[in-house]
Amino acid sequence: MKKSGIEITRHACLYETEPAYVTEQPLFLNSAIRGVTKLGPHELLSTLKKIEKELGRTKGIRYGPRPIDLDILFYGKYRINSEIVTVPHERIFERPFVMAPLVDLLGSAIDGDTVLRWHYFSKNGRFESWEKLGGEALIGKDGLRSVLPVNNQLWDWSKRTSVMGILNLTPDSFSVGGKFVSVGSAISRVKTMISEGVDIIELGAHSTRPMATKISVEEELDRLIPVLEKILKLSEIEGKLQPIDTFY
Ligand SMILES: Nc1ncnc2c1ncn2[C@@H]1O[C@H](COP(=O)(O)OP(=O)(O)OP(=O)(O)O)[C@@H](O)[C@H]1O
Numbered sequence: 001m002k003k004s005g006i007e008i009t010r011h012a013c014l015y016e017t018e019p020a021y022v023t024e025q026p027l028f029l030n031s032a033i034r035g036v037t038k039l040g041p042h043e044l045l046s047t048l049k050k051i052e053k054e055l056g057r058t059k060g061i062r063y064g065p066r067p068i069d070l071d072i073l074f075y076g077k078y079r080i081n082s083e084i085v086t087v088p089h090e091r092i093f094e095r096p097f098v099m100a101p102l103v104d105l106l107g108s109a110i111d112g113d114t115v116l117r118w119h120y121f122s123k124n125g126r127f128e129s130w131e132k133l134g135g136e137a138l139i140g141k142d143g144l145r146s147v148l149p150v151n152n153q154l155w156d157w158s159k160r161t162s163v164m165g166i167l168n169l170t171p172d173s174f175s176v177g178g179k180f181v182s183v184g185s186a187i188s189r190v191k192t193m194i195s196e197g198v199d200i201i202e203l204g205a206h207s208t209r210p211m212a213t214k215i216s217v218e219e220e221l222d223r224l225i226p227v228l229e230k231i232l233k234l235s236e237i238e239g240k241l242q243p244i245d246t247f248y
């Protein structure tokens with residue numbers, strides 16, 4: 001996007017959604033971004049079409065499966081109705097898979113004239129349109145799940161809150177510094193956290209506490225790798241997420 005002259009300033013969550021209109025096709029992934037560009041609306045649309053092509057989009061059936069579909073939802077405060085571009089996009093307010101990411105993107109505050117205008121573009125107001133479709137209650141249902149791509153899989157975090165346990169492999173962190181510096185005690189802590197129901201175990205090996213001792217990349221890796229290797233061999237780790245909060 002950046003090299004095409006579009007600077008992304010915010011992005012919404014990612015949703016896995018039931019296909020609309022043509023229902024016999026795989027699930028879709030939907031999201032929305034907000035950005036800044038010097039491209040005019042027609043130029044912007046042709047740039048998006050070029051990006052779609054680069055990402056493998058070919059002519060397919062209307063509303064059918066496609067590797068990518070980039071639509072312009074709004075363009076500043078403008079209403080445009082040419083043969084080529086219509087903004088606001090004609091079908092925003094009937095589509096939960098558009099409204100959910102839009103609500104993420106814009107939040108509940110109307111911060112400035114542009115967003116106020118977007119609010120009024122919807123006949124009943126943006127929030128009311130979302131409520132009419134079902135609102136927050138839709139998220140987590142099969143047709144609209146918030147997901148996070150991890151390791152070629154989608155982590156569904158819309159059904160319930162995921163619990164993260166943090167394991168500091170440091171002698172000098174804010175909390176529990178020094179407790180889990182040996183591999184054995186770290187592994188036993190991981191097992192306890194899993195038995196207590198965590199979904200995510202985050203490892204950190206460099207303290208960011210003010211005045212903490214700065215260590216080298218090698219030292220950070222030396223603290224992390226032996227523990228990580230052992231964790232990945234645990235049968236209990238199946239289905240859990242294992243992020244690493246690295247310093248370097
Ligand atoms: N705001 C807009 N964003 C994207 N395309 C638009 C817009 N307004 C008009 N169009 C026109 O719609 C045409 C079809 O777009 P596209 O191939 O993305 O359709 P679609 O993905 O099947 O349906 P939809 O756009 O409803 O999701 C484009 O060639 C474009 O000229």
Ligand SMILES: Nc1nc2c(c(=O)[nH]1)N=C(CO)CN2
Nearest residue numbers: 017018019020021028063097
């Ligand atoms: N869930 C979902 N369904 C769709 C989508 C889409 O983005 N998400 N796009 C379509 C073609 O524009 C047709 N149907």
